[in-house]
Amino acid sequence: MKNSHGLLIAAAVAFVGVTGCTTKNYVKSQTAPIVDHTNQLEQKTADNNRAIHDVDDRATAGIKQAQSAADSATQNAQNATKAAGDADTAANDAVHRADSLDSVVKGLDNYKSMANVTVNFGFDKAVLTKDDKDQLDSFAAQLGTAKSYILEVTGGTDSIGSAEYNYDLSNRRADAVVQYLASKYGVAAHRFYLIGIGKDKEVAPNNTAEGRKQNRRVEIQLLSNMSNGQAPATTSQAAPPPPSSN
Template sequence: MISRFGISSGPCVAAAAAALALAGVTGCASKNYVRNQTAPLVDKTNTLSDKTADNNRNIKDVDQRAQSGIQQAQGAANTAQQNAQTAQKAAGDAETSANDAVHRADSLDQVVKGLDNYRSMADTSVTFGFDKAVLTKDDKDQLDQFAGQLNGAKSYILEVTGGTDSTGSAEYNYALSNRRADAVVQYLASKYGVPAHRFYLIGIGKDKEVAPNNTAEGRKKNRRVEIRLLTNMGGGDSGTQAKSATPTGN
């Protein structure tokens, strides 16, 4: 049979149509097969990618925490080293101050020429409140009575020794004892015109107690300044000048 287009529509045409239909079905089946086979692989790949990303984040977090911990540990180590250095310096300063105080207390005979000719003619002491270096009215009255003995003395030195109780560090107490002794020096120098070279000032801190520190009364006695009038029995004042252990003013 011949079609209107001049092409035979016999068995060959039917066979061709069938082949085309089969090819279409086969193509769809192949695509579905491929899709079914590759879908699990894609899912696994995506899962692995997610896990890899999580692992990278976890590794980064761990690294950040580790770095932070290292920095904190380094900071703590640096702080501990600084504290140790500070403590060592404080201990060294305290030892130096203690040695200086002992040296000052033992060196009066080296400072004053012919100290053997000097004799103690009078002495007094004043006490201070806890952590105080200010003279009270009673203290000043007592110093006024003591200063009355200076009028007839032509060749003399005043040994002024400051002390503290045992409360607080050695370094702080050396400074406090010096302030107390300096308060006495300033009062006598300003009110009675005692020249600076007449004073020999010593701050011994808590090194030398005059009473036990385990009682309130004993600690009160240790918070004191002792003043001793030394006069030259030979009457000579030439070349005899006491040097103050700390600066004094008029």
């Protein structure tokens, strides 16, 4: 009996051991897919996060690039607006100078045109040639006898180039004439009225080479105040009749 009882106990223990192992294996077999699925979800989540970051980085880079392009376009537009404003200001200044000279001359009825001369320049040039200087020398010969005179010096250009550049070029041409007359003939600065009108007032059509050549010029006009410093004219009176003879 004791042996039988011992065998039953051993068998029960063995059964319990077998049952325990079986239960663990079952639980392990059931939980393993869940763990694998969880790991897969975590991997997908990590992949999705990386993809989201990549998209966000590309979007941020695209926004920066678009903003940079927009900033460049805005700057270009501002530069173009400034250039147009500068050209418009230069044009208004030239018109104002021309109007100012006209008002000075027209306001003095006694100023009369005594002589004039025109010198022409090469393309994009502001340097006097020997022929130009010869013409100015002939013109200046009259200054010694002129009374209370002013010299109207007007520089012009052809139509090639921007308005702003041509205003500057026409001023340099007029200044070349002024410097020559002032240095060689001692003409005082206050006698000059210098204007650079650029391409605003053409004297010949700009669609021909000859016309453009004529527009690349400086016109010098001698204006003299004939009455200034002169005695007023006296009124003639009739001579008294001779005494009658007796």
